[in-house]
Amino acid sequence: MSDRPAPYPPASVTPTDRAEAPARRRRPFVRRLLGWIVRAVLWFLLVSVLWVLVYRFVPPPFTFTMAGDMLGGHSVTKKWVPLSAIDPDMPRAAIAGEDARFCLHHGFDFTAIANAAYRNAKGGRIRGGSTISQQTAKNAFLIQGGGYARKVLEAYFTVLIETLWGKRRIMEVYLNVAETGIGTYGVEAGSIRYFRHGAGTMTPAEAGRLAAILPLPKKRAAKAPRGFTRRHGNAITRRVGVVRNDGLDGCLR
Structure with missing residues (x-):
């Protein structure tokens, strides 16, 4: 007789084992997917914060809205000027026409948003409730369309610029990147286009006219x-x- 031990009987594979095998294979993939998502989110947060920090000191060289104009066959005219070189009546006009509580809120005027929603539900001309901070975040970092996904990103960038920039920088960027006509960006280029002089010597009437076209710059002219x-x-x-006398522009002084 041979002294070799008898071989073990082959292990039987039960139906339970066969059912659990694909689940075990799926678990590593799910973990990898979650890892990719976490890394992507962290990279987005890092890049976006650095992007906003750079724009705190450096004028935005280009925007997605400008790119859209160029793709549509339009040339882009813009000229950056510091807030100190813009007539004070221009930011006052922007506050009067777009965001009366600009110096009081922290990026979102929930009362204005609720009032706009109520008016829009009644029909007639559609009104927005976006603040100057929200519009600046959209104009500087995002596209004009995009639906709810863009709105979420707009809110995120609004929080960032309110935290990292402050009100003076927000108004400065807003007045320099806002569209003031087809292919025209910023109040300096807009003032030259419509009034034949720079934004530093605007009258209250000219500032009011330029602020009036900001919501629909492609359809209105100052x-x-x-x-x-x-x-x-x-x-x-x-x-x-009223903005001047009531100190509604106090955060810009």
Whole structure:
């Protein structure tokens, strides 16, 4: 007889083992997927914070809206000027026309958002509730469309610029990257286009007219405006004095 031990009987594979095998193979893939997602989120946070920090000191050289104009066959005209070189009535007009509580909120005016939603539900002209901070975040870092996904990113960048920039820088960037006509960006280029002089010597009436076209710069013009644009511009001009006298621009002084 042989002294070799008898071989072990082959292990039987049960139905339970066969069912658990694919699950064991899926678990490493799920872990890898979650790892990729976490790394992507961390990289996005790092890059976005650095991007905002750079723009705190460096004028945004280009925006996605400008790229859209160029793709549409339009040339882009822009000229960066510091806030100190812009007539004070221009930021006052922007506050009067776009965001009366600019110096009071921290990026979001929830009262204005609720009022806009209520008015829009009643029909008529669609009104927005976005603050100047939100519009700056959109204009400097994002595209104009994009639906709810863009709104989420807009809120995120709004928090960043309110935290890392402060109100003066937000207004400075806003007045330099906001579209003021087809292919025209910033109040300096807009003032030259419509009034034949720079933004440093604007009158309250000119500031009011330029602020009136900011919501729809491709459909409105500040030179010889008519209809709603003219009425809205005149109303903003009248409110410029209110902004100054009531200190609604106090965070810019």
